[in-house]
Amino acid sequence: MKIFFKWLRIALGPFLLLWELITRPQGLVRTPAQQALVDASTRSLVLYQFKTCPFCMKVRQEMARLSLTIAKRDAQHDEKNRSALIAAVGKPKVPCLQITHDSGKVEWLLDSKAIMAYLQGRFAS
Numbered sequence: 001m002k003i004f005f006k007w008l009r010i011a012l013g014p015f016l017l018l019w020e021l022i023t024r025p026q027g028l029v030r031t032p033a034q035q036a037l038v039d040a041s042t043r044s045l046v047l048y049q050f051k052t053c054p055f056c057m058k059v060r061q062e063m064a065r066l067s068l069t070i071a072k073r074d075a076q077h078d079e080k081n082r083s084a085l086i087a088a089v090g091k092p093k094v095p096c097l098q099i100t101h102d103s104g105k106v107e108w109l110l111d112s113k114a115i116m117a118y119l120q121g122r123f124a125s
C-alpha cells in the first residue's frame, strides 16, 4: 500500500496537482470581521504534508472550501519538518495537523478524515 501511494504520487503528481487546481472549491464567504477572527484562530494550526499526497489534497480542498489560511510544511523533502513530524507522531505520516492550544499544549492530529472533521467542527459555521 505504501509503495502504491509512493508510485501514485510520483507518476500522477503533476496531474493530481492540476486536478486539485481545477476542482478547487469556492471558499466560504464571511464578513471581514468574521474572517479576521478565523484567520487569527488558524495561526495556531500547521499542516504537515506531501504536496502530491492525495489525502493531503483532500485536506487542502477542505481548507479552501472553508476559506482557511493554514501554514503548510513539507514533510517529504524538508528534513527538519520530517524529523519534527517523526519526533511527534513516530512516523513520517501525512497529512498531520499540528494544533497549538491557548495553554501552549501541542496536539498532533493524524488522518485526513479526522483533520477534515476537526476543521469542519471548528470553522464550518
Ligand SMILES: N[C@@H](CCC(=O)N[C@@H](CS)C(=O)NCC(=O)O)C(=O)O
Pocket (backbone or CB within 6 Å): 002, 005, 050, 053, 054, 055, 091, 092, 093, 094, 095, 110, 111, 112, 113
Ligand atoms: N488514512 C490516511 C492515509 C494517509 C497516507 O497513507 N499518507 C501517505 C502519503 S499519501 C503517507 O503518509 N505515507 C508515508 C508513510 O506511511 O510512511 C489518511 O486518510 O490520512
